[in-house]
Amino acid sequence: MQTYELILNEAYRLFARNGFEKTSLSMIAKEVGITKPALYYHFSSKEALFHALLQEVCKEIRFDTFFPIKEFSTENFKEHFITCGLKMIQEQRNDPHYSLLMKEFMIQSTRDEKILEAVKAVIDTYVQGFTALLMHGVKLGVMRGENLGVRAEMLTLVIDQIDNYMTLGLAFDYERIWQYSVEQVWNGEINT
Known part of the structure:
Protein backbone atom coordinates (compact mmCIF):
# COMPACT_ATOMS: atom_id res chain seq x y z
CA MET A 1 0.00 0.00 0.00
CA GLN A 2 1.30 3.47 -0.87
CA THR A 3 2.05 5.99 1.91
CA TYR A 4 -0.82 8.20 0.71
CA GLU A 5 -3.28 5.32 1.14
CA LEU A 6 -1.82 4.37 4.50
CA ILE A 7 -2.30 7.94 5.70
CA LEU A 8 -5.92 7.93 4.53
CA ASN A 9 -6.57 4.57 6.19
CA GLU A 10 -5.18 5.71 9.54
CA ALA A 11 -6.94 9.07 9.25
CA TYR A 12 -10.19 7.19 8.61
CA ARG A 13 -9.75 5.19 11.79
CA LEU A 14 -8.46 8.03 13.99
CA PHE A 15 -10.94 10.70 12.86
CA ALA A 16 -13.73 8.17 13.45
CA ARG A 17 -12.48 7.20 16.89
CA ASN A 18 -11.31 10.59 18.19
CA GLY A 19 -13.14 13.14 16.04
CA PHE A 20 -11.59 15.91 13.98
CA GLU A 21 -10.68 18.18 16.89
CA LYS A 22 -8.91 15.51 18.96
CA THR A 23 -6.97 13.94 16.09
CA SER A 24 -3.61 15.46 15.27
CA LEU A 25 -1.35 15.00 12.30
CA SER A 26 1.30 13.77 14.73
CA MET A 27 -1.04 10.97 15.85
CA ILE A 28 -1.71 9.97 12.25
CA ALA A 29 1.99 10.09 11.31
CA LYS A 30 2.86 7.93 14.31
CA GLU A 31 0.26 5.30 13.39
CA VAL A 32 1.47 5.23 9.77
CA GLY A 33 5.08 4.99 10.90
CA ILE A 34 6.30 8.17 9.21
CA THR A 35 7.44 11.56 10.42
CA LYS A 36 5.11 14.54 10.57
CA PRO A 37 7.14 16.33 7.82
CA ALA A 38 6.66 13.24 5.63
CA LEU A 39 2.91 13.52 6.19
CA TYR A 40 3.09 17.19 5.14
CA TYR A 41 4.55 16.01 1.83
CA HIS A 42 1.12 14.49 1.06
CA PHE A 43 -1.21 16.87 2.92
CA SER A 44 -0.61 20.53 3.70
CA SER A 45 -2.84 20.52 6.80
CA LYS A 46 -5.21 18.48 8.90
CA GLU A 47 -8.09 20.16 7.06
CA ALA A 48 -6.62 19.14 3.69
CA LEU A 49 -6.31 15.55 4.90
CA PHE A 50 -9.88 15.57 6.23
CA HIS A 51 -11.16 16.91 2.90
CA ALA A 52 -9.20 14.28 0.96
CA LEU A 53 -10.61 11.58 3.22
CA LEU A 54 -14.13 12.93 2.68
CA GLN A 55 -13.63 12.79 -1.09
CA GLU A 56 -12.45 9.18 -0.90
CA VAL A 57 -15.39 8.14 1.29
CA CYS A 58 -17.81 9.98 -1.01
CA LYS A 59 -16.45 8.04 -4.00
CA GLU A 60 -16.96 4.74 -2.16
Whole structure:
Protein backbone atom coordinates (compact mmCIF):
# COMPACT_ATOMS: atom_id res chain seq x y z
CA MET A 1 0.00 0.00 0.00
CA GLN A 2 1.30 3.47 -0.87
CA THR A 3 2.05 5.99 1.91
CA TYR A 4 -0.82 8.20 0.71
CA GLU A 5 -3.28 5.32 1.14
CA LEU A 6 -1.82 4.37 4.50
CA ILE A 7 -2.30 7.94 5.70
CA LEU A 8 -5.92 7.93 4.53
CA ASN A 9 -6.57 4.57 6.19
CA GLU A 10 -5.18 5.71 9.54
CA ALA A 11 -6.94 9.07 9.25
CA TYR A 12 -10.19 7.19 8.61
CA ARG A 13 -9.75 5.19 11.79
CA LEU A 14 -8.46 8.03 13.99
CA PHE A 15 -10.94 10.70 12.86
CA ALA A 16 -13.73 8.17 13.45
CA ARG A 17 -12.48 7.20 16.89
CA ASN A 18 -11.31 10.59 18.19
CA GLY A 19 -13.14 13.14 16.04
CA PHE A 20 -11.59 15.91 13.98
CA GLU A 21 -10.68 18.18 16.89
CA LYS A 22 -8.91 15.51 18.96
CA THR A 23 -6.97 13.94 16.09
CA SER A 24 -3.61 15.46 15.27
CA LEU A 25 -1.35 15.00 12.30
CA SER A 26 1.30 13.77 14.73
CA MET A 27 -1.04 10.97 15.85
CA ILE A 28 -1.71 9.97 12.25
CA ALA A 29 1.99 10.09 11.31
CA LYS A 30 2.86 7.93 14.31
CA GLU A 31 0.26 5.30 13.39
CA VAL A 32 1.47 5.23 9.77
CA GLY A 33 5.08 4.99 10.90
CA ILE A 34 6.30 8.17 9.21
CA THR A 35 7.44 11.56 10.42
CA LYS A 36 5.11 14.54 10.57
CA PRO A 37 7.14 16.33 7.82
CA ALA A 38 6.66 13.24 5.63
CA LEU A 39 2.91 13.52 6.19
CA TYR A 40 3.09 17.19 5.14
CA TYR A 41 4.55 16.01 1.83
CA HIS A 42 1.12 14.49 1.06
CA PHE A 43 -1.21 16.87 2.92
CA SER A 44 -0.61 20.53 3.70
CA SER A 45 -2.84 20.52 6.80
CA LYS A 46 -5.21 18.48 8.90
CA GLU A 47 -8.09 20.16 7.06
CA ALA A 48 -6.62 19.14 3.69
CA LEU A 49 -6.31 15.55 4.90
CA PHE A 50 -9.88 15.57 6.23
CA HIS A 51 -11.16 16.91 2.90
CA ALA A 52 -9.20 14.28 0.96
CA LEU A 53 -10.61 11.58 3.22
CA LEU A 54 -14.13 12.93 2.68
CA GLN A 55 -13.63 12.79 -1.09
CA GLU A 56 -12.45 9.18 -0.90
CA VAL A 57 -15.39 8.14 1.29
CA CYS A 58 -17.81 9.98 -1.01
CA LYS A 59 -16.45 8.04 -4.00
CA GLU A 60 -16.96 4.74 -2.16
CA ILE A 61 -20.55 5.44 -1.10
CA ARG A 62 -21.89 6.85 -4.37
CA PHE A 63 -25.12 5.37 -5.65
CA ASP A 64 -23.66 3.31 -8.48
CA THR A 65 -21.31 1.56 -6.05
CA PHE A 66 -24.28 -0.15 -4.42
CA PHE A 67 -26.95 -0.05 -7.15
CA PRO A 68 -25.28 -0.84 -10.52
CA ILE A 69 -28.18 -0.26 -12.91
CA LYS A 70 -26.74 -2.55 -15.60
CA GLU A 71 -27.24 -5.53 -13.27
CA PHE A 72 -31.01 -4.97 -13.05
CA SER A 73 -33.09 -7.05 -15.45
CA THR A 74 -36.73 -7.96 -15.96
CA GLU A 75 -36.16 -11.22 -14.12
CA ASN A 76 -34.36 -9.85 -11.06
CA PHE A 77 -35.37 -6.21 -10.74
CA LYS A 78 -37.30 -6.19 -7.45
CA GLU A 79 -35.18 -8.80 -5.69
CA HIS A 80 -31.96 -7.13 -6.80
CA PHE A 81 -33.27 -3.75 -5.61
CA ILE A 82 -33.79 -5.21 -2.14
CA THR A 83 -30.50 -7.13 -2.17
CA CYS A 84 -28.42 -4.09 -3.13
CA GLY A 85 -29.84 -2.06 -0.24
CA LEU A 86 -29.31 -4.95 2.17
CA LYS A 87 -25.69 -5.24 1.04
CA MET A 88 -25.20 -1.54 1.72
CA ILE A 89 -26.64 -1.88 5.24
CA GLN A 90 -24.47 -4.93 5.94
CA GLU A 91 -21.29 -3.22 4.78
CA GLN A 92 -22.03 -0.33 7.10
CA ARG A 93 -22.61 -2.73 9.99
CA ASN A 94 -19.32 -4.51 9.28
CA ASP A 95 -17.25 -1.32 9.45
CA PRO A 96 -17.17 -0.04 13.05
CA HIS A 97 -15.50 3.22 11.99
CA TYR A 98 -17.88 4.16 9.18
CA SER A 99 -20.78 5.40 11.31
CA LEU A 100 -18.49 7.36 13.60
CA LEU A 101 -16.73 9.00 10.67
CA MET A 102 -20.03 9.87 9.00
CA LYS A 103 -21.15 11.52 12.22
CA GLU A 104 -17.91 13.52 12.22
CA PHE A 105 -18.47 14.58 8.60
CA MET A 106 -21.97 15.77 9.55
CA ILE A 107 -20.64 17.74 12.52
CA GLN A 108 -17.94 19.35 10.41
CA SER A 109 -20.43 20.11 7.61
CA THR A 110 -22.07 22.64 9.93
CA ARG A 111 -18.74 24.51 10.04
CA ASP A 112 -17.31 23.99 6.58
CA GLU A 113 -19.20 24.74 3.38
CA LYS A 114 -16.97 22.42 1.29
CA ILE A 115 -17.87 19.47 3.49
CA LEU A 116 -21.56 20.37 3.34
CA GLU A 117 -21.41 20.55 -0.46
CA ALA A 118 -19.68 17.15 -0.68
CA VAL A 119 -22.32 15.55 1.55
CA LYS A 120 -25.12 17.14 -0.49
CA ALA A 121 -23.50 15.90 -3.71
CA VAL A 122 -23.55 12.30 -2.46
CA ILE A 123 -27.22 12.62 -1.49
CA ASP A 124 -27.93 14.04 -4.94
CA THR A 125 -26.32 10.98 -6.57
CA TYR A 126 -28.88 8.87 -4.72
CA VAL A 127 -31.86 10.95 -5.86
CA GLN A 128 -30.60 10.90 -9.44
CA GLY A 129 -29.58 7.26 -9.20
CA PHE A 130 -32.90 6.05 -7.81
CA THR A 131 -34.71 8.11 -10.47
CA ALA A 132 -32.60 6.50 -13.21
CA LEU A 133 -33.08 3.05 -11.68
CA LEU A 134 -36.85 3.45 -11.48
CA MET A 135 -36.90 4.76 -15.07
CA HIS A 136 -34.92 1.66 -16.05
CA GLY A 137 -37.66 -0.42 -14.40
CA VAL A 138 -40.25 1.44 -16.48
CA LYS A 139 -38.27 0.80 -19.67
CA LEU A 140 -38.03 -2.89 -18.78
CA GLY A 141 -41.79 -2.93 -18.32
CA VAL A 142 -41.71 -4.04 -14.69
CA MET A 143 -42.92 -0.73 -13.20
CA ARG A 144 -45.30 2.06 -14.11
CA GLY A 145 -43.86 5.53 -14.45
CA GLU A 146 -45.96 7.59 -12.04
CA ASN A 147 -44.29 9.72 -9.38
CA LEU A 148 -40.76 8.51 -10.09
CA GLY A 149 -39.21 11.63 -8.59
CA VAL A 150 -41.14 11.33 -5.33
CA ARG A 151 -40.39 7.61 -5.07
CA ALA A 152 -36.68 8.28 -5.71
CA GLU A 153 -36.66 10.96 -3.02
CA MET A 154 -38.46 8.64 -0.59
CA LEU A 155 -35.88 5.88 -1.14
CA THR A 156 -33.08 8.42 -0.69
CA LEU A 157 -34.63 9.58 2.59
CA VAL A 158 -34.93 5.99 3.78
CA ILE A 159 -31.30 5.16 2.90
CA ASP A 160 -30.06 8.38 4.48
CA GLN A 161 -32.06 7.89 7.67
CA ILE A 162 -30.93 4.29 7.97
CA ASP A 163 -27.37 5.61 7.75
CA ASN A 164 -28.08 8.34 10.32
CA TYR A 165 -29.87 6.05 12.76
CA MET A 166 -27.15 3.41 12.51
CA THR A 167 -24.66 6.19 13.23
CA LEU A 168 -26.60 7.01 16.40
CA GLY A 169 -26.47 3.35 17.40
CA LEU A 170 -30.23 2.85 17.32
CA ALA A 171 -31.12 -0.84 17.10
CA PHE A 172 -33.84 -0.71 14.46
CA ASP A 173 -34.57 -3.56 12.06
CA TYR A 174 -32.94 -1.76 9.14
CA GLU A 175 -33.13 -4.72 6.78
CA ARG A 176 -36.89 -5.01 7.17
CA ILE A 177 -37.30 -1.23 6.93
CA TRP A 178 -35.43 -1.27 3.62
CA GLN A 179 -37.39 -4.22 2.30
CA TYR A 180 -40.69 -2.65 3.38
CA SER A 181 -39.73 0.64 1.71
CA VAL A 182 -38.92 -1.07 -1.57
CA GLU A 183 -42.21 -2.98 -1.32
CA GLN A 184 -44.06 0.32 -0.85
CA VAL A 185 -42.40 1.81 -3.89
CA TRP A 186 -43.09 -1.37 -5.80
CA ASN A 187 -46.59 -2.08 -4.44
CA GLY A 188 -49.04 -2.02 -7.29
CA GLU A 189 -46.34 -1.11 -9.80
CA ILE A 190 -45.71 -4.53 -11.37
CA ASN A 191 -47.17 -4.83 -14.86
CA THR A 192 -47.98 -8.53 -14.87
